Amino acid sequence: MPSVEVRAEWPGRVAEVHVGAGDRVAAEQELITIESMKMLTPVPSPAAGTVHAVAVAIDDFVDEGAVLVTITT
Amino acid sequence: MVWEPEIGELERRRQLAYEMGGEDRVTRHHDNGRLTIRERLERLVDAGTFRERGVLAGRAQYEDGRLAGFSPSNYVMGIAKLAGRRVVVGGDDFTVRGGAADGAVGGKAGHAERMARELRVPIVRLVDGTGGGGSVRTIENIGRTYVPGNPSWDTMVGMMAEVPVVAAAMGSVAGIGAARVAASHFSLMVKGTAQLFVAGPPVVARGIGREIDREELGGSHIHARKSGAVDNAVESEAEAFAQIRRFLSYMPQNAWHVPPACPADDPADRREEALLSLIPRDRRRPYDVRALLDLVLDRGSFFEIGRSFGPSQVTGVARLGGRVVGVLANDPTKIGGSLDGPASDKLEKHVDLCDTFNLPIVNFVDQPGFMLGAAAEEQGTIKRGVRALAAVYQARVPWATVIVRRAYGVAGAGHQNHARWNYRVAWPSGDWGSLPIEGGVLAAYRREIEASPDPARRQAEIEEQLSALRSPFRTAESFNIEEIIDPRDTRPLLCEWTEAAYEMLPTIAGPKQRGMRP
Numbered sequence A: 001m002p003s004v005e006v007r008a009e010w011p012g013r014v015a016e017v018h019v020g021a022g023d024r025v026a027a028e029q030e031l032i033t034i035e036s037m038k039m040l041t042p043v044p045s046p047a048a049g050t051v052h053a054v055a056v057a058i059d060d061f062v063d064e065g066a067v068l069v070t071i072t073t
Numbered sequence B: 001m002v003w004e005p006e007i008g009e010l011e012r013r014r015q016l017a018y019e020m021g022g023e024d025r026v027t028r029h030h031d032n033g034r035l036t037i038r039e040r041l042e043r044l045v046d047a048g049t050f051r052e053r054g055v056l057a058g059r060a061q062y063e064d065g066r067l068a069g070f071s072p073s074n075y076v077m078g079i080a081k082l083a084g085r086r087v088v089v090g091g092d093d094f095t096v097r098g099g100a101a102d103g104a105v106g107g108k109a110g111h112a113e114r115m116a117r118e119l120r121v122p123i124v125r126l127v128d129g130t131g132g133g134g135s136v137r138t139i140e141n142i143g144r145t146y147v148p149g150n151p152s153w154d155t156m157v158g159m160m161a162e163v164p165v166v167a168a169a170m171g172s173v174a175g176i177g178a179a180r181v182a183a184s185h186f187s188l189m190v191k192g193t194a195q196l197f198v199a200g201p202p203v204v205a206r207g208i209g210r211e212i213d214r215e216e217l218g219g220s221h222i223h224a225r226k227s228g229a230v231d232n233a234v235e236s237e238a239e240a241f242a243q244i245r246r247f248l249s250y251m252p253q254n255a256w257h258v259p260p261a262c263p264a265d266d267p268a269d270r271r272e273e274a275l276l277s278l279i280p281r282d283r284r285r286p287y288d289v290r291a292l293l294d295l296v297l298d299r300g301s302f303f304e305i306g307r308s309f310g311p312s313q314v315t316g317v318a319r320l321g322g323r324v325v326g327v328l329a330n331d332p333t334k335i336g337g338s339l340d341g342p343a344s345d346k347l348e349k350h351v352d353l354c355d356t357f358n359l360p361i362v363n364f365v366d367q368p369g370f371m372l373g374a375a376a377e378e379q380g381t382i383k384r385g386v387r388a389l390a391a392v393y394q395a396r397v398p399w400a401t402v403i404v405r406r407a408y409g410v411a412g413a414g415h416q417n418h419a420r421w422n423y424r425v426a427w428p429s430g431d432w433g434s435l436p437i438e439g440g441v442l443a444a445y446r447r448e449i450e451a452s453p454d455p456a457r458r459q460a461e462i463e464e465q466l467s468a469l470r471s472p473f474r475t476a477e478s479f480n481i482e483e484i485i486d487p488r489d490t491r492p493l494l495c496e497w498t499e500a501a502y503e504m505l506p507t508i509a510g511p512k513q514r515g516m517r518p
Helices: B004-018 B023-031 B037-044 B108-119 B137-142 B153-159 B176-182 B201-208 B214-218 B220-227 B237-249 B289-296 B341-356 B374-378 B381-394 B409-413 B437-444 B446-451 B455-467 B472-477 B487-508
Strands: A003-007 A012-017 A030-036 A039-044 A049-054 A067-072 B051-053 B058-063 B066-072 B075-082 B085-092 B123-127 B165-169 B172-174 B186-190 B195-197 B232-234 B313-320 B323-330 B361-367 B399-408 B423-426 B431-433
Touching: A012 A039, A030 A067, B004 B066, B037 B075, B037 B085, B037 B123, B037 B237, B051 B108, B075 B108, B085 B108, B108 B123, B108 B153, B123 B176, B165 B176, B165 B237, B172 B176, B176 B186, B176 B195, B186 B220, B186 B237, B195 B214, B201 B214, B214 B220, B220 B232, B232 B237, B289 B313, B289 B323, B289 B361, B289 B487, B313 B341, B313 B487, B323 B341, B323 B487, B341 B381, B361 B409, B374 B381, B381 B409, B399 B409, B399 B487, B423 B487, B431 B472, B437 B446, B437 B455, B446 B455
Parallel strands: B085 B123, B123 B165, B165 B186, B172 B195, B186 B232, B323 B361, B361 B399, B399 B423, B399 B431
Antiparallel strands: A003 A067, A012 A030, A030 A039, A049 A067, B051 B075, B058 B066, B075 B085, B313 B323
8 A cells, every 4th residue: 555654844843643553534634733933733634544653742843854644545 | 913922932831830840740749748839829819819920930941942841940929919918929839849949040039028028018938948958959050169148138137127927838948948937927837747947857867977857857846846946837738828817917018007907896895704713812823824815805816826835925916906916925834924945035026026017015914933943044044034025125016014913023024114104904813023922031031030939930920921911902002003903894994005005006117226036
């Protein structure tokens, strides 16, 4: 099954994790919330699928390009 | 009929030109999902209005003094009507020598540029060719090498200050072709079938030893997202023509005129209840800024330019009460709406565009400041940011500011030129300062906080005291914000302002002292 790596588009702190491994997700569903520039910014799923792995935990600092979640579609 | 043979010859030569690169090449071009340049021009402009210039130009072969073969110029151009307005249009014919610039014959492309500039009408370039780099053959043809000079560059630079220039990449464009796309006011490329680069894959392989395919090197994911060389990526050639027509509908014919008005089909007094709930009370929660724009601007009139590049800054054109305005806004879902390097470039270009063509600017501000961090510093955020602020301060068009939420720091202060009179209002969600209270307290009260037996508690107390002073109504008491409005009144007030702006606008029309750079 093809998998999609969802990456951080900007640096920030992981404020909320909305999904766990094995969860079914819809396209555009919010997976992670990153706090950056004092804004809680949703990271939506690029496609419908199943969460294969969540690579981050709350309060982790992530750089731009860091893998957050892997989705199998 | 004295000249009958010549009329016959004229018709025969025209027909040869209409055959372009010949049946095989035209079929191959179609099979690749592309239209020929003649089909493109036909679809772009109003039916039956294209008046070609230079149809007879080409390379001929003669046998015993008679025309034996003919390869037409690969640059087709002329003047036409587009939505009833005169425009110069031209483009490369890929079926003749791959659209290489030296196949145009006799500087036809430059002729089109000068025609647009002299007539002071917009020009549309449909670029589908390479530059001189595709033409090392020229060396053999002329028996020498040559010092390069970019053809018509003086005209093209001058036009940036005078007439709207639209350019579309319709295939793989390299060298001067890529430059002709980038040196424009509005550019687009067709996803998948168009790529743009300084030099194509074979030259890259020779130059830096890297094998890379066309799409990876210069596809729309590069130029409409990362480099900003192209404003909009479109799905098809048809969509490219639709966007070109749409963009030009907001532009005047030239910098001496104001943009054309439309009948107002959306009531100026439309007050939208949804505006009262759009901004979350929690300052850390984002919202859909495009929903805000749709509620305030004339319905369906917002045309976004460069959506995917520097996405924290939103730029576009729209109408208020039928009158054209330039639109600026911040998107809080992208790096909190802050200004980074790409967003600064985009802001600078859009302010210059509006100033050049006399579009009053409406800025919907929710600006937390410049983007922070090492990556942003490396991008040259402050250097690119101050160029954007310089553009704001050089603009002479009427300017309206609606502070919908945050205005912080140097970037937030750049929401308008504070030395001018501007029409400025704020929503009750307005929140501003040089530094946000949350981040600034420790720095400003460090000694006091550290001396306290319970520093964390002391910091919280100070933050609470200052937050009590944060109400925008206190700012309005001192006239530091001129007006706080009911968000539902935003549209009616902006429609009135636009009407006033258009009364003074003709008095500042004409090329600005500062010419716009591409």
